[in-house]
Amino acid sequence: MARRPTVTSVQIAREAGVAQSTVSRVLNGGSVAPETKRRVLEVVAKYDFQPSQAARSLVGARSGLIGVVIRDLTNPFYPVMVKAVERVLHERGLRLSLVTDVMSAEEGLALLRREGVDGVVFTSALEGEPLAHRTTDHGIPVVLCHRTLEGFPADQVEADNVTAGELAARHLLGLGHRRIAMVRGVAGASTAQQRGLAFRREVGGAGGVTLTEIDGAYDYSTAYEAVRTLLASSEPPTALFCHNDVMAYAALNAAAAAGVPVPAELSVVGCDDVSLSAWERIDLTTVRQPLERIAQVGVELLLDRLDDPDLPHRHEVLPVEFVERSTTAPPA
Amino acid sequence: MARRPTVTSVQIAREAGVAQSTVSRVLNGGSVAPETKRRVLEVVAKYDFQPSQAARSLVGARSGLIGVVIRDLTNPFYPVMVKAVERVLHERGLRLSLVTDVMSAEEGLALLRREGVDGVVFTSALEGEPLAHRTTDHGIPVVLCHRTLEGFPADQVEADNVTAGELAARHLLGLGHRRIAMVRGVAGASTAQQRGLAFRREVGGAGGVTLTEIDGAYDYSTAYEAVRTLLASSEPPTALFCHNDVMAYAALNAAAAAGVPVPAELSVVGCDDVSLSAWERIDLTTVRQPLERIAQVGVELLLDRLDDPDLPHRHEVLPVEFVERSTTAPPA
DNA sequence: CTGAAAGCGCTTACAG
DNA sequence: CTGAAAGCGCTTACAG
Incomplete structure (x- = not known):
């Protein structure tokens, strides 16, 4: 199938009368003269130019993708978690790559590696299942969120x-x-x-x-x-x-x-x-x-680690709260 | 942040004693001598090599990504839909890129464009909200799934x-x-x-x-x-x-x-x-x-269109069924 | 059947 | 502040 024509930074550059690298600098915040910047942004706006994520992640640095492993989406617990995770990621300009139980853990990891995720949030870690270990073996930063693993060398957050x-x-x-x-x-x-x-x-x-x-x-x-x-x-x-x-x-x-x-x-x-x-x-x-808080702290731990891989591992335990409603009473 | 060392097809090629293009052919099914193929696959297995999706989608053809727009994940209706969509996509070797209500429709479209999705499944289309129109304007194939839009030039599926x-x-x-x-x-x-x-x-x-x-x-x-x-x-x-x-x-x-x-x-x-x-x-x-069926048909319509963009638009209406339980009775 | 080469669209040093 | 150039890791013609 033919690729449909998409505006690229080269075309933006040409129309703005600057070098392609200048367009890149305008978009990524390098030093650019105000007038040059204005001219470039005008053309960017005109075409609503969106730089290719593929090219961007290929050339290095980060992919901007965070893997999120949630096995059972139909447990109403998890959509709330997805939402919380997504909110924090979105604030930081990152995207989420979801792995659910439609695929095996094995396939999930393979996909996350192909996609070049910058890190992975595990919410469904299981003792004796080596996926989290294998992920760190590949040098991918991991956070264990909600479910933890004793002695696992990574940041962890869970409820008490x-x-x-x-x-x-x-x-x-x-x-x-x-x-x-x-x-x-x-x-x-x-x-x-x-x-x-x-x-x-x-x-x-x-x-x-x-x-x-x-x-x-x-x-x-x-x-x-x-x-x-x-x-x-x-x-x-x-x-x-x-x-x-x-x-x-x-x-x-x-x-x-x-x-x-x-x-x-x-x-x-x-x-x-x-x-x-x-x-x-x-x-x-x-x-x-504190479901949303767990998700939020989890993502934050991971993002802090991306910024500084040498941080000591942290393990947060968040407080729980008893909620008495009407399904309990003294025995008959 | 430094990119962590990842095995590339060049290294696989070197170790297998073939050209990098041969590795590519082995993985994508070009004509390769059995013995060559065996040797390459051996090295691929040894390193559990995963070709970079970024490079793959940059070089052309398809990204293998399908956008899925679902606004309200916390409605228990939608996780079922996500699951069904994901199952079909996974069978075809495709990935899903989720857009929910943590971002505006505007931002969602921008992201899908940056990611170079091959097509988009809309489940939350709204009359008077031009997102689906704008998506097709960008030449991205669209399917309207569950919610439809009268006269919209795309494939559509909905319940009766x-x-x-x-x-x-x-x-x-x-x-x-x-x-x-x-x-x-x-x-x-x-x-x-x-x-x-x-x-x-x-x-x-x-x-x-x-x-x-x-x-x-x-x-x-x-x-x-x-x-x-x-x-x-x-x-x-x-x-x-x-x-x-x-x-x-x-x-x-x-x-x-x-x-x-x-x-x-x-x-x-x-x-x-x-x-x-x-x-x-x-x-x-x-x-x-028939929720899962709607999702499944939706994805299939979209994938058919990717294979053949000139197909006439189809509009499927799936049957519903009355389910009588205990919340209804004659008036007092 | 196989290899050498071009090129996808960017970011990032490197000059000037 | 700005441009020319290299290069990320692949796929895809093109030769042979």
């Missing part, structure tokens, strides 16, 4: 998931629950590990409490099935802590399907506080994570 | 929104409602126009029915406020047709907040059938749009 697990446990214990279940997130995710460990520890410390654990994989359908089975058991729990809000929604719906009234016979606590959770029809008790 | 409006109207009229309200989507959106017109016509034809119209802008908060006000009026409607599911959720929640039982005192019909609508806690009566 330990406190999140504790707050959930204390709330349910405080209401008097003694038969509790935990719907776990993806096994290799730091969020699930930290929330799980803290919740388990706190519940174990209480004594005389039964804790059942089931896998929800941070996924609606998986959690729905798991909770359905759980509720059908001979001695179902009176309270549920779900490692994220989406699984809590699944629990609420599975309970509704099973005719188990919430919170009368089943209390449900989530984690995230996605906007849906505040809906009257849902009104989920949950632990709020 | 006229039938959607009719089905919603007939359902509510059939239940016996005589005081009905319609929560409209964004004024310039074809979806809102078509659904609105059809619903209005059908209701008008029934006779003796009061139809109130309010603006919801396809936005949760806007619709929530509008419905709240409506329900507080002296003679509130007994049924609501919302131009999309998100506004229907807002209506359900506003009704809950106002203590108006659904469907006993208020019936609510949405449009889209996003996955949330099937949740037990929501269980929304709505009109299903």
Whole structure:
């Protein structure tokens, strides 16, 4: 297919009566005489000239592209994250290159390398999955955002998931629950590990409490099935802590399907506080994570590192907040 | 910032003992002797060589990038669309460049031009907003997907929104409602126009029915406020047709907040059938749009056009389906 | 089948 | 302050 004719800096230069390099300098802020600058900008405006990103990134320096790895876009958690990331990048004149689960991690990395991204924001890092490591091996700066990896040599930001697990446990214990279940997130995710460990520890410390654990994989359908089975058991729990809000929604719906009234016979606590959770029809008790702030800090850590690769690695932990709504109550 | 060392085709060529152009031919499928090919691929594998997209798109032909304009990612409708679009593009070895509402339409177009996208999928086209026109003016192939523009010289795909409006109207009229309200989507959106017109016509034809119209802008908060006000009026409607599911959720929640039982005192019909609508806690009566199919057909129309720019414009209208759930009932 | 060469549209030293 | 020139990493005719 033939390339359609596009205005180039050479043509701008010719029409403005200057050298092509002068056009470049005008656009990138080199020293140019005011009158020359005016003349060039006039021609630039006339054609609404847009310099080719391909040429620009080929010639060196930076591509202006930041890879953003978000596996499951359909979890309502992530679009908020994309938006926050995109906002910060846009303020700095950068573009985002999205990698989702339509491709394998392997393919994603290959693409990011071909595109020559300046750095990568990982939001879905998994223990034992070497993608983040392989990315740094290629010399690409990385930030772990939301989910972290212990001892990983890069900047990291996450919510205080330990406190999140504790707050959930204390709330349910405080209401008097003694038969509790935990719907776990993806096994290799730091969020699930930290929330799980803290919740388990706190519940174990209480004594005389039964804790059942089931896998929800941070996924609606998986959690729905798991909770359905759980509720059908001979001695179902009176309270549920779900490692994220989406699984809590699944629990609420599975309970509704099973005719188990919430919170009368089943209390449900989530984690995230996605906007849906505040809906009257849902009104989920949950632990709020500063989602947009996590995204923002993540991008900023990465951009700081691009400016200065020798900065020591930083690891930020942002505070969470318990949000009591109407899905929890004392056991019947 | 210094460019980190990356393996290039020149180095691959040197190590394989061939010319750089031979490496290129091996990778792009030119005629190469089997033994030569084997040797080159071996070195390519050894370094996991990834050819620079910047260089590739600079030198001509295509950039392999498709722009996708989706304004509101937080409407759960759109992530599904992104996913479907991305899946098809990925199958064809293409990448997506996302434009959302973090930037103005103007800025979005400038970016797409700089990136040299091969084509653009518009999902949020608006009457009177010249972005799609300006894109085609730049010679960039365009497809209008989901929302269309009357007489626009490009391929278009949409759901049968006229039938959607009719089905919603007939359902509510059939239940016996005589005081009905319609929560409209964004004024310039074809979806809102078509659904609105059809619903209005059908209701008008029934006779003796009061139809109130309010603006919801396809936005949760806007619709929530509008419905709240409506329900507080002296003679509130007994049924609501919302131009999309998100506004229907807002209506359900506003009704809950106002203590108006659904469907006993208020019936609510949405449009889209996003996955949330099937949740037990929501269980929304709505009109299903073949969302993924719309995305898929849209991308395919665009890709066909890239292969053959002289194809006549096609305009596909995909069937909708009424989905009766529990938010509608006869008036009290 | 294979190599040498041109050129895509820029940025960046380097002269002047 | 400004221009001429090199070069980024590829693809694509063009020879042989």
